[in-house]
Amino acid sequence: QVQLQESGPGLVKPSQTLSLTCTVSGGSILTSYYAWSWIRQSPGKGLEWMGCISYDGSTYYTPSLKSRTSISRDTSKNQFSLQLSSVTPEDTAVYYCAPQDSGKAGSWGKGTLVTVSS
Numbered sequence: 001q002v003q004l005q006e007s008g009p010g011l012v013k014p015s016q017t018l019s020l021t022c023t024v025s026g027g028s029i030l031t032s033y034y035a036w037s038w039i040r041q042s043p044g045k046g047l048e049w050m051g052c053i054s055y056d057g058s059t060y061y062t063p064s065l066k067s068r069t070s071i072s073r074d075t076s077k078n079q080f081s082l083q084l085s086s087v088t089p090e091d092t093a094v095y096y097c098a099p100q101d102s103g104k105a106g107s108w109g110k111g112t113l114v115t116v117s118s
Contacts, residue, residue, distance in 0.1 A: 002027035004097045004109035012091075012116050018084040022097030022109060029078055030055055033099035033106055038071060038082045041111070042093035052100060053080050087116045 008020035022036065029036055037052035051061035053071045061069045065084070073080040084091060092115050099106035 002032050002099060002106060004099065004107070006095060006097050006109045006112040008112065008114070010113055010115060012087055012114060013118050014088055014116055015086055018082070018087050018091065018114055018116070020082045020095055020097075020112065020114070022080050022082075024078045024080075024099075029073060029080060030075055033104070034101040035060075035099075036073075036080045037098045037100050039096045039098055039108070040093040041096070042090075044090070045093075048093075050082070050084075089116045092116045 003025050005023045006020055007023065012018045035052040035054040038050040039047060040050060041047050049062055050065055051059060051069050051071050053059050053073050057073065059071050068085045070083040071080060082095070094111040094113050096108045096111040098108040
């Protein structure tokens with residue numbers, strides 16, 4: 001069974017870059033699902049899909065965050081990562097990594113709270 005685990009700093013200062021890594025176990029980021037996504041949840045905006053990286057390395061981002069977001073992967077480590085630059089307190093949220101595939105459902109990671117504060 002594919003499992004995802006988010007990791008990274010829980011506190012980021014304003015104007016800095018938020019960086020998180022999702023480690024996938026029980027499967028391969030190259031073959032298990034079509035794409036791998038980052039989603040965040042905050043009281044003000046609710047659930048927000050941020051972007052994803054597909055099995056072939058293609059990336060897609062929601063327009064509102066595209067200019068600040070970068071998703072990458074390390075296939076040798078079976079990981080994919082999120083970088084969100086120029087963060088503000090409004091970026092405080094629980095960040096989730098999740099598989100996505102039109103053909104099958106998958107469980108999200110448990111999520112990790114990232115607080116943007118000085």
